[in-house]
Amino acid sequence: MDSTVQEPASSQTLNLDPYWMPFTANRHFKRNPTILVSAKGAYFRMSDGTELFDCLSGLWCCPLGHAQPKIVEAVRRQAETLDYCTAFGLGNPATFRLAERVANLAPAGLDHVFFTNSGSESVDTALKIAIAYHRACGNATRTRLIGRERGYHGVGIGGISVGGMMNNRKAFAALMVPGVDHLPHTWDPSQMAFSRGQPAWGAHLADELQRLVGLHDASTIAAVIVEPMQGSTGVIVPPVGYLQKLREICTKHGILLIFDEVITGFGRMGTNFGADRFGVVPDLLCFAKGITNGVIPMGGVIASGEIYQAFMAGPERAVELFHGYTYSGHPMAAAAGHAALDILEQEGMFDRARALEPVLEDAMHALQGESGVIDIRNIGLAAAVDLEPVPGQPGLRASTVWENGIREGLLLRYTGDTIAVGPPFISTPEEIGRMAEGLRKAIRAAFQG
Numbered sequence: 001m002d003s004t005v006q007e008p009a010s011s012q013t014l015n016l017d018p019y020w021m022p023f024t025a026n027r028h029f030k031r032n033p034t035i036l037v038s039a040k041g042a043y044f045r046m047s048d049g050t051e052l053f054d055c056l057s058g059l060w061c062c063p064l065g066h067a068q069p070k071i072v073e074a075v076r077r078q079a080e081t082l083d084y085c086t087a088f089g090l091g092n093p094a095t096f097r098l099a100e101r102v103a104n105l106a107p108a109g110l111d112h113v114f115f116t117n118s119g120s121e122s123v124d125t126a127l128k129i130a131i132a133y134h135r136a137c138g139n140a141t142r143t144r145l146i147g148r149e150r151g152y153h154g155v156g157i158g159g160i161s162v163g164g165m166m167n168n169r170k171a172f173a174a175l176m177v178p179g180v181d182h183l184p185h186t187w188d189p190s191q192m193a194f195s196r197g198q199p200a201w202g203a204h205l206a207d208e209l210q211r212l213v214g215l216h217d218a219s220t221i222a223a224v225i226v227e228p229m230q231g232s233t234g235v236i237v238p239p240v241g242y243l244q245k246l247r248e249i250c251t252k253h254g255i256l257l258i259f260d261e262v263i264t265g266f267g268r269m270g271t272n273f274g275a276d277r278f279g280v281v282p283d284l285l286c287f288a289k290g291i292t293n294g295v296i297p298m299g300g301v302i303a304s305g306e307i308y309q310a311f312m313a314g315p316e317r318a319v320e321l322f323h324g325y326t327y328s329g330h331p332m333a334a335a336a337g338h339a340a341l342d343i344l345e346q347e348g349m350f351d352r353a354r355a356l357e358p359v360l361e362d363a364m365h366a367l368q369g370e371s372g373v374i375d376i377r378n379i380g381l382a383a384a385v386d387l388e389p390v391p392g393q394p395g396l397r398a399s400t401v402w403e404n405g406i407r408e409g410l411l412l413r414y415t416g417d418t419i420a421v422g423p424p425f426i427s428t429p430e431e432i433g434r435m436a437e438g439l440r441k442a443i444r445a446a447f448q449g
Ligand SMILES: Cc1ncc(COP(=O)(O)O)c(C=O)c1O
Pocket: 117, 118, 119, 120, 121, 123, 152, 153, 154, 155, 227, 231, 232, 260, 261, 262, 263, 288, 289
C-alpha cells in the first residue's frame, strides 16, 4: 500500500504508516486520508484548501472555535513565564486561581477541584475518590460501582468497566474492574422517536437502581456514574425526572452520584454544567474538553466539601490521596483554561449557546421524513440523527454520510449509524441552517447511491 500523501501546505511528503491512529480504521484511512492543516473560527482547512464547518466542535471540545486570539496569547505568555510546575507538593498561581473559578461555576456544594489531563483520567479519578471516600468514612465494604448501558466514560480501566459501549469493552474483558453493574440506557424509539429536548417517557428506568440496591445491599455500593446526556453514543437525552430519581435513590442509600460532564460541562447544555440544566447536583462531577477549548489537554473532578473534608482527617504532613499525574494542573493548561473561561463568561457564550438551541432543534428536526432517517434527538447545542443501517454492515451508512459531508463542506462525526452534531457556540444561525441542509444532501446521496 502506498501510505504517503503530498501535503501541499508545506510540500512535504507524509509517511502515514508509523502512526497507529486511535479509534480509527487505520487501513481505510491510510488509503483515503483526510488531512487537516489549519483551523480558524468554526472552520478547518484541508491540505487541498477545502474549508470544512466544524460540526462537532472538534470532538465536543472546541466550543469557542479555533485560533481564539485570547487563548493563543494566554498560552504564549504562560510558556514564557512558567511552562511547567509539578503539582505534587508545589503550586503555581494560574492553577490555584483556575480551581477557584471552576468551583465558582459549579453548583453550590461542589467546591474542590482535582485536575487531570483528560476525560478518561477524570473518570478513573472520580471512581477512585468515591471508593477511597467510603473507606475514609469507615465504610470499606462500599466498593461496587454502577454505570449505564451505552455510557461512555473514556478508555481507562475504570471508565471501560462502568462504560456501556460494547466495542469499547469486549476485547478487554479480562481487565474489567470486578463488582460493576449497569443501569439500562434510556433510549426507546417506540416511546420517544423524534423527541425534542427531554423525552416525557422513561423516568421509571431509574428504578433499576433500587433493584440493584435490593440485589447487592446499599452497604456494598460506592457510586453510580452517568453522563447527564449520553454524548458519545449519540445524544441520548435524559427523560424528564430520570436524573432526579437517581439522585433521590443515591441520597436515600448513601451512594455517591457521579456526573460525567466531559461533554455537558462549560456551556454545551446552555448552562454552566448539565447539573444546572437538569436541576440535579451530583457528589462528584467530571469535566474535561471545553475547560481549555481543547487547546491544551485538561480535565478534572469537582468534589463536594463533604467528600474533600473526609480525606482531611489524618496527620497534617501525610498525603491524603495517593493519586495524581505528572501534568495535573499544568500551568499551560491552566492559562488556556482562564482564557477560555474569560471568553465563555465575558462574551456571553452561555447565552449564545442557549439562543442557538431552538435554531439547531428546528434545523435538525426538519430532516424528519428524509428516507432512512429513523430518529432525531436534541438538547442544548447537541443533536443526533439515527440512520437506517446497511443490512449486515453496521456503521457503513453513517461513514458514507460522513464522506458525503466532506463534499458538502462539513466535518461530521458518527458513531455506529448515528450522526452527531454539536456546533461551536460562535456559529451563526445561518451556519447551523447550512450544516443541516448539507447533512440532508449527504444523507440523500447515501441512500440514493
Ligand atoms: C462523557 C465522557 N467521558 C469521558 C470521555 C473521555 O475523555 P478523553 O477522551 O479526554 O479521555 C469522553 C470523551 O468523549 C466523554 O464524552
